[in-house]
């Protein structure tokens with residue numbers, strides 16, 4: 322993660338003062354003060370001044386959406402409090418700076434910067450847990466650990482991760498990091514010292530072997546035991562490996578961890594021809610990133626049209642053409658039959674020479690612990706609206722959790738970064754007894770070349786994908802079933818995507 326480059330200063334100098342009339346009620350004004358970009362917002366009788374640059378990847382908040390006392394980022398839908406600057410919803414983790422605003426004779430002046438808001442400690446004596454163990458150092462686990470501390474939890478907090486690296490920005494691994502536009506230092510979500518400072522006992526390279534629910538302990542692979550009052554399972558998923566002859570050769574890669582990405586990057590330095598097996602999100606993002614390195618790319622996919630199942634025929638065809646225009650060759654309706662040092666042989670006998678192979682053929686949820694602990698399962702770990710499993714005191718979040726979605730009325734499970742982080746945040750508050758329902762509308766995005774698509778909602782299947790606009794320029798695609806809108810995707814219409822999110826939230830807010 323990065324707070325990105327220093328943004329250009331635009332608009333009026335708010336430190337010198339602006340006429341109040343230039344900021345109508347419910348609107349914002351982009352300007353700057355004391356050398357920093359500032360968003361001045363008027364809401365009712367109050368004025369707020371916060372940083373105008375999203376702390377996730379620098380999205381322009383002046384192009385976002387004001388909702389009550391919050392502003393939402395147009396790029397990946399982080400949400401910040403205007404009053405406190407706090408990052409209320411992932412994917413942003415850091416607060417916005419904020420300034421005192423003084424109003425005098427019809428002019429608003431942005432004065433000195435205000436301190437970050439401190440939360441009072443949430444003592445264990447108030448009925449909360451004395452110790453929390455988080456299994457998983459990914460999106461959900463990290464967000465939960467940070468949230469527990471931000472909410473004032475001062476008890477023992479242990480995060481156990483089988484990964485050898487600190488929690489990392491996985492979505493970037495198949496995008497800018499692989500393409501070479503995102504440097505190494507953007508990948509850790511936090512530096513290692515952060516966890517020590519926050520008194521989060523992060524144990525890397527530590528696999529939990531089983532849960533002893535009766536004695537409330539997790540048992541590590543080395544036999545060690547760690548006791549918990551509350552446990553969060555956030556074990557995510559592992560990439561499916563290619564089960565074909567040669568599928569385990571050293572030049573065949575999968576991509577999930579920072580270490581996987583480093584290994585792939587190292588191979589990409591010398592590769593001249595790659596075969597990507599799998600034409601879904603990871604496969605196509607990898608294809609785009611490797612084309613940026615001018616490597617010849619062939620994509621093999623079982624489906625006739627990439628992404629058709631999730632995004633529909635028209636969007637799928639558009640994405641295929643986008644890749645072809647960038648020099649990718651598709652081999653669709655095909656599967657890999659075998660791999661050797663010189664290439665991949667498809668099931669129809671076609672041979673694709675390659676010095677690098679990437680398998681992006683899906684993931685398998687890491688459910689072994691949950692199953693062994695006897696938790697109720699349903700194609701994932703069954704959780705209630707508070708993300709608690711069938712065993713009191715054990716919560717689950719992220720790729721493994723199937724939750725009751727108030728929008729569709731169904732139990733759903735998704736594999737999205739922002740959802741995993743938001744579930745981690747909600748689970749943390751519920752571990753502290755807050756009884757907060759998880760009711761966020763699912764959101765994900767994909768980036769391939771200069772094409773970015775944002776997807777809001779959840780359509781397990783749909784019978785209509787209605788495109789408003791043109792895929793080449795900008796558009797909104799509405800996915801519905803039986804006449805009911807389930808999800809919306811937007812291309813170059815970020816503000817519309819935010820409005821759709823609010824509308825979908827409202828459709829079940831009653």
Ligand SMILES: Cc1cc2nc3c(=O)[nH]c(=O)nc-3n(C[C@H](O)[C@H](O)[C@H](O)COP(=O)(O)OP(=O)(O)OC[C@H]3O[C@@H](n4cnc5c(N)ncnc54)[C@H](O)[C@@H]3O)c2cc1C
Nearest residue numbers: 457458459460461483484492529557719720736737738741
């Ligand atoms: C390359 C890539 C790109 C992606 N891009 C996007 C994107 O653009 N947009 C989007 O919405 N989503 C994207 N995703 C999906 C997103 O990253 C996942 O949905 C998200 O990471 C899930 O979070 P999680 O916390 O459930 O699991 P993870 O982030 O996978 O974390 C799981 C953690 O659990 C640990 N673990 C597992 N078992 C054990 C055990 N027994 N003991 C100890 N630790 C254990 C693992 O080591 C890991 O630390 C991408 C994923 C990948 C791999």
Ligand code: FES
Nearest residue numbers: 375377378380394
């Ligand atoms: S840049 Fe704002 S949420 Fe990503």
